[in-house]
Amino acid sequence: MKIGIKxxxxxxxxxYLSRETIGLAWEAKGSKGKxxxxxxxxxxxxxxxxxxxxxxxxxxxEEISSLYFASTTAPYAEKAHSALISVACDLENNSVFxxxxxNSTRAGTSALLAACDAVKADEAKNSLVxxxxxxxxxxxxxxxxxxxxxxxAMVVGTGDVFATIxxxxxxxxxxxxxxxxxxxxxxxxxxxxxxxxxxYLRVMKAAVAGILEKYSLEPKHIAKVVxxxxxxxxxAKLAKKCGFSADQIQDTLLNxxxxxxxxxxxxxxxxxxxxxxxxxxxxLADYGSGANTFILTATENVRKVHRADTLKRFLxxxxxxxxxxxxxxxxxxxxxxxxxxxxxxxxxSMTWREQKLNLRLHGxxxxxxxxxxxxxxxxCHKCGAVDKFEEFRASDLVTKIFTFSVDQYAGRSDDPVLVxxxxxxxxGERYYxxxxxxxxxxxxxxxxxEFTFRKMHALGNFPNYYWxxxxxxxxxxxxx
Amino acid sequence: MIKDKLAIVGMGCAKxxxxxxxxxxxxxxxAAYEAxxxxxxxxxxxxxxxxxxxxxxxxxxxTPVADTLKMHGIPIVRNENFxxxxxxxxxxxxxxxxxGVCNVAMAIGVEKLKDTGFGGLGTGRGLSTVREARxxxxxxxxxxxxxxxxxxxxxxxxxxxxxxxxxxxxxxxxMLAPRAHFHKEITxxxxxxxxxxxxxxxxxxxxxxxxxxxxxxxxxxxxAKSFRDDPIYVKGFGISTDSILPHYRPDFSxxxxxxxxxxxxxxxxxxxxxxxREEIDLAEVHDCFSITELLIYEDFGFSPxxxxxxxxxxxxxxxxxxxxxxxxxxxxxxxxxxxxxxxRMTYELYKQLQHKVDNPKRxxxxxxxxxxxxxxxxxxxxxVMIVGNEK
Numbered sequence: 001m002k003i004g005i006k007x008x009x010x011x012x013x014x015x016y017l018s019r020e021t022i023g024l025a026w027e028a029k030g031s032k033g034k035x036x037x038x039x040x041x042x043x044x045x046x047x048x049x050x051x052x053x054x055x056x057x058x059x060x061x062e063e064i065s066s067l068y069f070a071s072t073t074a075p076y077a078e079k080a081h082s083a084l085i086s087v088a089c090d091l092e093n094n095s096v097f098x099x100x101x102x103n104s105t106r107a108g109t110s111a112l113l114a115a116c117d118a119v120k121a122d123e124a125k126n127s128l129v130x131x132x133x134x135x136x137x138x139x140x141x142x143x144x145x146x147x148x149x150x151x152x153a154m155v156v157g158t159g160d161v162f163a164t165i166x167x168x169x170x171x172x173x174x175x176x177x178x179x180x181x182x183x184x185x186x187x188x189x190x191x192x193x194x195x196x197x198x199x200y201l202r203v204m205k206a207a208v209a210g211i212l213e214k215y216s217l218e219p220k221h222i223a224k225v226v227x228x229x230x231x232x233x234x235x236a237k238l239a240k241k242c243g244f245s246a247d248q249i250q251d252t253l254l255n256x257x258x259x260x261x262x263x264x265x266x267x268x269x270x271x272x273x274x275x276x277x278x279x280x281x282x283x284l285a286d287y288g289s290g291a292n293t294f295i296l297t298a299t300e301n302v303r304k305v306h307r308a309d310t311l312k313r314f315l316x317x318x319x320x321x322x323x324x325x326x327x328x329x330x331x332x333x334x335x336x337x338x339x340x341x342x343x344x345x346x347x348x349s350m351t352w353r354e355q356k357l358n359l360r361l362h363g364x365x366x367x368x369x370x371x372x373x374x375x376x377x378x379x380c381h382k383c384g385a386v387d388k389f390e391e392f393r394a395s396d397l398v399t400k401i402f403t404f405s406v407d408q409y410a411g412r413s414d415d416p417v418l419v420x421x422x423x424x425x426x427x428g429e430r431y432y433x434x435x436x437x438x439x440x441x442x443x444x445x446x447x448x449x450e451f452t453f454r455k456m457h458a459l460g461n462f463p464n465y466y467w468x469x470x471x472x473x474x475x476x477x478x479x480x
Numbered sequence: 481m482i483k484d485k486l487a488i489v490g491m492g493c494a495k496x497x498x499x500x501x502x503x504x505x506x507x508x509x510x511a512a513y514e515a516x517x518x519x520x521x522x523x524x525x526x527x528x529x530x531x532x533x534x535x536x537x538x539x540x541x542x543t544p545v546a547d548t549l550k551m552h553g554i555p556i557v558r559n560e561n562f563x564x565x566x567x568x569x570x571x572x573x574x575x576x577x578x579x580g581v582c583n584v585a586m587a588i589g590v591e592k593l594k595d596t597g598f599g600g601l602g603t604g605r606g607l608s609t610v611r612e613a614r615x616x617x618x619x620x621x622x623x624x625x626x627x628x629x630x631x632x633x634x635x636x637x638x639x640x641x642x643x644x645x646x647x648x649x650x651x652x653x654x655m656l657a658p659r660a661h662f663h664k665e666i667t668x669x670x671x672x673x674x675x676x677x678x679x680x681x682x683x684x685x686x687x688x689x690x691x692x693x694x695x696x697x698x699x700x701x702x703x704a705k706s707f708r709d710d711p712i713y714v715k716g717f718g719i720s721t722d723s724i725l726p727h728y729r730p731d732f733s734x735x736x737x738x739x740x741x742x743x744x745x746x747x748x749x750x751x752x753x754x755x756x757r758e759e760i761d762l763a764e765v766h767d768c769f770s771i772t773e774l775l776i777y778e779d780f781g782f783s784p785x786x787x788x789x790x791x792x793x794x795x796x797x798x799x800x801x802x803x804x805x806x807x808x809x810x811x812x813x814x815x816x817x818x819x820x821x822x823x824r825m826t827y828e829l830y831k832q833l834q835h836k837v838d839n840p841k842r843x844x845x846x847x848x849x850x851x852x853x854x855x856x857x858x859x860x861x862x863x864v865m866i867v868g869n870e871k
Contacts, residue, residue, distance in 0.1 A: 340598035344609050351609065358610050374728055375611075381729065403630070403734050405622030407678035410603055410614045420619040420678075422727050422734070432727030434614050445630050456613045466610035 003119050004161025004299070006126060008270050009054020011047050011151040012257055012314035013038045014437035014473070015321040019145045025324035026140050033255035035148040037321060038134050040330040040415050041436055041454040044071045045081050046465065047151035048132040049088045049453040051263075053395070054310070054474060055128055055155050058162075061090060063126045064155070066097040066118055070107035070131040070262045072180070074100070075455075075463050085130065088453050088465070090360045090393050101262075105178075105228070106288030107131070108152075108262035113292060115156040116165055126157035133261030136331060138186045146231055147187075148258020152266030162273055162305055163282065163296040169211035173203045173290040178230075185333070200229065200287055201238055207291035208242045208283065215295055219243040223280035224250040226268035228287050230259050250282070256315060269296070270310050276302050313476045319439065329414040336414035346459030356391065361451060361467050363429055364389035372427040394451065395467060398475055399423035399431055401447045406440055421469055423449050437470040450475045482750055484871045486574050487704035487711035488696050490519025493827045496692035496815035497661040498594050504536060505548040508590045511693035511820075512549055515586070519697045519707050523549045526697070527582035529556040532569035532589035533819040535596070545588060562856025563766060564719070565589060566694065566822025567863030571717045573698045583699055589824075590693040591817030600689060601818075606724050618678040618686055618769060621859065623727075625680050625771040627734035632786055637672075640680050643770035644671035645792045647684040647812060650767060653799060654809025656842040661688040661815030685770040690815025694823035696830075701871070710834045715849065715866040716750030718743040722860045739862035740779035740855065747851070747864040748781075756781045760803060760866075761847040762832060764825035766855035767810040776853065777805075804844060807832070818856075825852035826865055833869035 016034040023030020038047065048069055067089070069082040082098035101107040101114070108131030115127030132151035137143035156165070177199035180187045189195060204227065212218065225244050229235040232254045239249050252268035253260070260267060265286040272282045276298035284294040321327060328334040356362045356376060363374035366389050371382035374394055379386050402424045411418040419435035435443070436454060449469035456464045492514025494507045502510075516522055529551060531542045542556025561568045566589035573585035596602065606612040629639035648668055654660045666684055674683035697707075704711035720742035726732050744756070753759045763782070767773035774792070777783040782803055783791045791797065797805040808814050808828045811821060828837075829850030837843040849868045855861070 340596075340600075340602055342604040342613065343602045344604040344613060345607065346609055354608070358608070371730070373730065403623045403627040405619045405626060405678045405681075406676075407614075407616055407619035407622070408676055409600075410616045410619050410678070418614050418619065420615065420623060422623060428730040430728050430730055430732065432725055433611070445626065456610045459609060464610050464613075466613070 001123050001158040002161065002164040003116055003156060003158055004164040005154050005273070005296070006157045006159065006161050007055040007058035007155040008273065008310065009051045009057065009153045010267060010270055010310050010314060011050035011054065012036050012311070012318065013042060013047065013149055014318050015039060016318055017321050017324070017327055021322065021324055022145055031145050035146065035258035036150055036260070037327060038149040039437060040412060041456070041468070043075045043455055043463065044073050044132040044134055044151070045075055045084060046453045046455060047134070047149065048081070048085050048130045050474065051132065051151035051153040052085060052089050052128055052130040055153050059126060059155050064091055064096060064128050065125040066115070066127045067091065068099050068101060068111035068115060068127065068129045070101040070111040070129070071133050072103060072105060072107065072261055073134050074102065084359070087355055087359045090395065104288035105261045106286050106290065106292055109265050109284070109286040109292040109294070112154065112156065113168060113170070116168065119156055119158060123158045126155055128153060128155050131262035131266050133263050135261050136186050136333070139328065139333060143187060143189060146254070146259045148260050150257050150260035150263045150267060152263045152270060154266060154269070160301055161299055162302045163276070163298045165294055166297055167211060167215045167295040169207065169214050169293045171203060171207040171210055171291045175199050175289065196234055200234055201241060203291050204238050204285055204287055205241050207293045208285050211283065211293040211295060217295065219248070221281055222248060222283045223276065224248055224272045224282050226250045226252060226265060226272055226282060226284045228252060228264040228268070228285070229254070267311070273298065273302060274305055274308060274310060278302055314473055317473045317476060326414055339413045342457060342459060344459060348460055348462065351464065358466050361393065361395040362391040363394050365392050372429040374429050374431055394425070394431065397425055398448050398450050398472065399425045399469070401443070401445050401449060402430065403445060404435070404443060406443065419443060421449065423469055431469070433466070433468050435470060436468040437473070442471065448472055482578055483715050483752065484713050485701055486577055486698055486714040487701045488714065488830055488867065489699050489704050489707035489711050490515040490521065490697035491827045491830045492518060492695040493659060493824050494693040495659045496690045496817060496824070499691040500594065502691065504544050504590050504592050507592065507691060507693035508544065508548050508588065511590070511695040512588060515695040515697050521697070521707070523551050525584055526551055526554065526586045528554060528573070528576045528585045530569040530572040530585065530587045531556055531558045532565035532587070532823070533558060533591060534560045534562060534565055535591055535593055535818065544590070561861055563768065563818050563821060564854045564856040564861045564863040565819040566824070567852070567854050567865055568719060570696055570823055570826060570865055571719060571863065573696070574714055574717065577698050577700055583703060585698045586695065587698065587823055588693065588695040589820035589822065591819040592691050593689050593817055594691050612725070616678070618681055621769040621772055622678040622681050624734045624775055624859070628771065628775070629680070631735050636680055640672060640682070641668060642789050642792060643680070643685055643774065644668045646767065646770040646773050647671050649798055650806050650810040650812035653807050654813025656839050657808040657814055658838055660809045660813045661690045662809070662813045681769055681771065687768050687811035688813065688815040690817045692815055692817035692820045692824065694820045694827050696823055696826060710869065712830045712833050712867050712869055713871055715868050716747040717863070717865045718746030718750070719863045720746070720861070724857070724860055726860065735775065736779055737775065737859050737862070739860060740776060743862040743864045744780045747866050751866040753866065757803060759849060760851050761849050762804045762807060762829065762844055763851040763853070764806055764808070764810070764828050765853045767806055767812050768816060768855070772855060773805070773810070776855070799844070807842060807844060822852065822854040822863060825854070826867065829867050833867065
């Protein structure tokens with residue numbers, strides 16, 4: 001059976017910064033385009049949960065047997081992110097293998113290679129690979145304009161695939177071109193001509209030539225090339241050098257999202273698949289201390305995703321972020337004054353103990369009387385039965401606002417406005433949490449909300465995650 | 481039967497406000513010694529003490545009372561029940577005397593809010609590290625306002641105007657209360673134009689964050705006349721506690737609260753009150769936010785369900801209305817040192833019913849039955865006390 005891509009998902013944050021805004025802040029002309037920026041309650045882990053859960057459109061949770069997470073900017077230096085992502089996605093601990101891939105912008109496609117190997121070893125397996133990045137550069141550096149935040153995921157398996165993965169080829173290369181020392185906030189970039197000519201162009205050209213030769217292909221056999229790259233100019237230069245025309249180049253969202261690191265190649269593949277005709281070949285090449293390349297062929301199934309709007313629903317439902325100063329504070333480059341302290345307990349043992357509630361977002365349904373409530377209640381609120389319940393997952397649900405308030409001072413000092421929200425599910429169960437990514441003037445009783453995994457604070461010296469609600473973005477899709 | 485078995489024979493109340501130069505001991509002494517003098521006794525005469533405080537550093541228990549008032553060796557029980565703590569201390573003192581365990585009990589509430597270093601009551605509530613991480617008092621009570629407007633078809637502006645009338649009334653009342661935190665006459669337009677705190681509540685919809693203390697001395701009715709000629713009798717009381725997050729309760733309306741309904745009906749039953757709107761002469765209710773006072777009108781039976789707006793517009797709750805509410809300015813103007821408030825509200829009833837209000841302009845005529853109430857959380861716990869000047 002052919003190995004291929006069975007599902008995919010993306011996540012593009014609600015906010016983008018226009019490159020003109022960055023230019024204005026430095027009294028310079030900004031370049032064209034936008035860069036996607038994560039909200040203050042997001043990190044690569046929360047973005048990865050969004051993208052990974054998006055994959056459950058085409059495969060069910062129960063089919064997933066491994067989860068690989070790739071990022072160069074994950075929140076922990078030591079601790080497995082894939083374990084936490086798997087739990088937030090509500091995958092079973094005893095049937096899912098998890099692993100983290102890191103340190104190179106090529107880590108996403110390296111994880112994809114590992115996923116292919118896992119499925120080759122056992123065709124029954126489905127591997128979910130999620131890549132997420134939010135890299136930081138020095139203020140006023142050229143990279144400040146280009147780096148963007150996003151996540152994307154794919155499920156590799158056999159059976160009903162949208163595209164088969166027909167071949168792979170990797171190329172190793174040692175070079176200090178783009179790097180970040182342990183403990184540094186910002187990436188470092190070598191002298192630009194050296195980095196582009198002897199790094200990116202030389203390596204990618206060799207890798208692309210390598211895979212074409214390996215599978216006896218020529219540029220004319222390829223419908224689209226997905227090349228990761230720091231900017232569109234370099235990508236165009238590379239395509240030309242490899243013998244591809246401009247219309248063969250698949251946009252990897254460099255001008256609408258930015259260079260999203262490990263996620264960039266995946267975003268390109270998703271865009272390519274949603275436009276591919278059955279039988280068309282896609283060449284993927286991903287850069288970082290060498291390169292990973294893949295040949296994919298779209299199947300008949302690909303027609304199913306032509307109107308999936310995977311990226312569109314995120315790109316068309318987002319908002320410009322007007323303040324460069326606030327962006328610097330959100331990214332902790334120039335943090336605003338801290339707010340008043342929280343009156344909350346911080347406990348790693350409580351966080352561990354309550355993960356079914358707070359990470360899996362489970363409620364309980366009484367097996368005696370059927371009453372549903374969130375979170376899990378051991379004693380039924382309706383009939384009083386003790387420990388007679390089954391759990392249900394709320395994180396997939398769309399619920400409606402029952403009541404809300406817009407609190408002008410409850411948030412962080414750089415993000416003070418906070419919407420306290422009570423929503424109601426179809427079974428009458430209520431949820432109380434805070435809203436994120438909202439337009440305050442649009443909030444109404446009855447409005448539909450979806451759950452989104454977010455970082456609440458860092459009490460106890462670790463990120464504390466929970467679910468918030470937001471106006472529909474993920475669920476705003478064409479029903480397939 | 482509890483009704484008329486217990487009497488309040490001494491009360492004291494500190495000046496409320498930003499008392500930067502006073503700590504818990506200073507505020508406590510101010511309220512306690514006024515009460516001792518009022519009852520004609522001293523600290524050595526107290527057999528049991530019930531201390532209400534929510535914000536003192538952890539694990540202080542009842543020791544601030546022993547340390548400050550030198551009441552060593554007697555039972556001093558501290559309670560922390562959000563904004564209802566003061567009432568609960570009062571009710572505990574009543575129950576201690578009613579049980580026969582002691583003859584003279586003291587309830588004292590002291591709160592020093594202005595040592596926290598920030599305004600408001602702070603962010604975050606409850607036992608979970610994440611589920612209520614950004615919960616605030618105004619943001620939580622405002623949830624009731626949004627749903628009330630929705631349910632009764634009020635536009636945002638109509639709803640805000642209705643709530644503003646409550647704030648204007650309480651500010652007008654507060655002008656006549658020398659010990660109140662705020663003395664400022666305001667207009668409806670002042671309310672509507674003030675900065676929004678949490679929609680739809682603006683600055684003037686929110687009560688003051690104050691330091692303060694209040695104290696009461698309770699004894700048996702048959703002993704009361706040996707302390708004073710005009711004791712005030714306890715007619716009834718009620719406490720009701722709901723979950724910390726009624727937010728999760730299916731069918732929770734947000735326009736009516738079980739804790740309010742149950743605590744008031746228990747107190748009415750004990751006091752033999754059938755028609756609170758007619759039988760109660762004055763009330764001090766928990767106006768932490770204007771919307772809270774409105775919801776209380778309906779849950780306490782002061783106004784028919786959904787009709788509070790008509791009573792507000794008719795001036796029914798003003799000083800010269802049918803049922804004056806919060807004649808000393810309420811939490812809104814007198815201030816809200818959380819643990820002290822319930823006892824302060826009862827202090828106002830006590831002085832009104834004795835016709836001994838500190839400013840004669842605030843004194844109501846022909847008053848016999850008063851109700852005081854606090855509602856904490858928000859909005860989980862409610863406590864009510866009904867007192868009268870006749871047996």
